[in-house]
Amino acid sequence: MTKPARYYSNPLDLAYRYQDVRFTGVVRGVTIGQPRRSVHREAADPSIVRFRGRYFLFASMSAGFWHSTDLADWHFVATDRLPAFDYAPDVREVNGALIISASRKTDSPFFRSEDPLADDFTEISPGTFPFWDPHVFQDDDGRVYLYWGCDNQTPIRGVEIDPTSWRPRGEPVELISSDRSRRGWENVGENHRRAEPRTPEERLVAQFSSDDPYIEGAWMTKHAGVYVLQYAAPATEANTYADGYLTATSPLGPFEYSPHSPFSAKPGGFITGAGHGSTFTDEHGNWWHAATMRISVNDVYERRIGLFPAGFDADGGLFCNQAFGDWPTLIPTGPADPWTPPPWMLLSHGAAVSASSSAADHGPELAVNEDVRTWWVAGSRDPGESLTIDLGAVMSVSAVQVNLADEGLAELVDPAPGGADFGYSWRAMYGAGRPTQFQVESSADEKSWQTVLEVDQDRPHALAVLDSPRDARYVRVTAGRLPFEAPFAVSGLRVFGRADIPLPEAAVVSASRTGELTALIGWQPARGAGGYVVRYGSAADKLYHSWQVLDGTELDLRALNAGVEYWVRVDSYNGAGISEGKVMPISRPARMSTQEDETPQATAPDQPLS
Secondary structure, eight states: OOOOOEEEOSSOOOOOEEEEEEEOSEETTEEOSOOEEEEEEEOEEEEEEEETTEEEEEEETOSEEEEESSSSSOEEEEOSSSOTTOSSOEEEEETTEEEEEOOBSSOOOEEEESOGGGTOOEEEEOOSSOBSSOEEEEOTTSOEEEEEOEESSSOEEEEEEOTTTOOEEEEEEEEEOOOTTTBGGGSOSBTTBOOOOOSHHHHHHHTTOOSSOOEEEEEEEEETTEEEEEEEESOTTSTTOEEEEEEESSTTOOOEEOTTOOSEEOOSSSSEEEEEEEEEEOTTSOEEEEEEEEOOSSSTTOEEEEEEEEEEOTTOOEEEOOTTTTSOEEEOSSSOOTTOOOSSEEOOTTOEEEESOOOTTOOGGGGSSSOTTSOEEOSSSOTTOEEEEEEEEEEEEEEEEEEEOOOSGGGTSOOOSSOEEOSSEEEEEOOSOOOOEEEEEEESSSSSOEEEEEEESOOTEEEEEEEEEEEEEEEEEEEOSOGGGOOOEEEEEEEEEEOSSOOOOOOOEEEEESSSSOEEEEEOOOTTOSEEEEEEESSTTOOOEEEEESSOSEEEEOOOBTTOOOEEEEEEEETTEEEOOOOEEOBOOTTOOTTOOOOOOOOOOOOOOO
């Protein structure tokens, strides 16, 4: 019997735990702002492993874990047998059991589980030394290694670990340090540009910040006898948060930096960021990469989890397909091509939209602008508030994604009990399973409506895939009861399918290097295009990097590696499909040598707040 097709869309639709974060306004004894409080959903730093026929996902600030048999439906299990407030939990299989560790500034313990669903987590080591962003890896010969590091000054380190005592065997080895003068993607700031502080508070905060990136989130994968050590940079709150990698023939190096870095990066689109994650295979041998995606509006650590098809090329190069990385993706039922294009096209970007009511500065247009960091908010907290999209014509609709946002919750709810002190903030967590009710409907004429989805559980990023395409012009979402009786807030009501229109013209591109780490990519507006994807890489057939451009016809690309030649292609798309552009080299002006570097030198080495 054939199994029905399964799909998912990023960010993953998980029951993210609600956090209660109270910022003191004081860092290192200096007042840098007013105290504030935020209540919002959050999870980050995903570790996913396949263990005994099931996928297990551990993430920061979750007080539990998720499990799945198919990568589509994830079920949350709470536990009080693991530290709830230790960041970046790591999980790997060692000697037939799961080993879990996480970040702690005091001696960090290890836990073991043979049956996570039975909540059998047992502390097997009280901790032998402190570490942050840990990662455990067992080699084919049974030897076990620990990698850790999360700092903008100290490197990621590694050491062999005794799998009985969980104490180091030997001295740690320094493995990965930043090199932002030669790795453009490691440079901090939105689009790899640090914004100039404009207010007195911003200028004060800047004194505690640095131009040096955080190097963090190690993960080891062994492929074809090569050790592939992955790491994240430059900052979790930036759209440019990404994962790069180095390779070696030994688990402790020496390691060589890969020019394919970053292999996981998603700086454009509805939701951005794709750093600090994990790489694993499914039951069919397909590679996947899970990573952290950012919202960072209510709080700098307001984040989500993303999942991307990945793979290794014939030369051993690691890559992810993230060109349309927040559109619906088919979960394969056998060996699959990770470069399979999306099954449907986005139809709702910039569509006409109306609402039953709207709060000030939160109009309905913010639900169709393809930006998870802005959202429509209903003008009341009453059930029945609604949002309606008009696609402008009847189209073939196959899927709808509803992305909820958290607006003003700190003003509505009492502080969560318990918690942990992080020095500059106090953090607590609310119980799981908050009821979330809404209904999605479609119509061809705005008179007769058909149900698409009814939700009565915590699904903040629900994806509804229709059994068969449906002709529709209008899509409506209506709220019922919501967590904390909050106002209905939607960051993205996204409709996918096909429009009966011509394909867009192919983009005509010009591309030139403006520095050793930078390039300017420009193109003429392509007739009929609704957006563009800039694909680039170190060879004409290795365009592994991508940047989705929703508006405009230019990309100031500042993520290149020094000494590496690049090729580029710009694809245009609309509701009918994708038109591939022509692959061309990114040219170098004759006056520019490969040693030029326009990257500013590092400033004060102080640790940034994030």
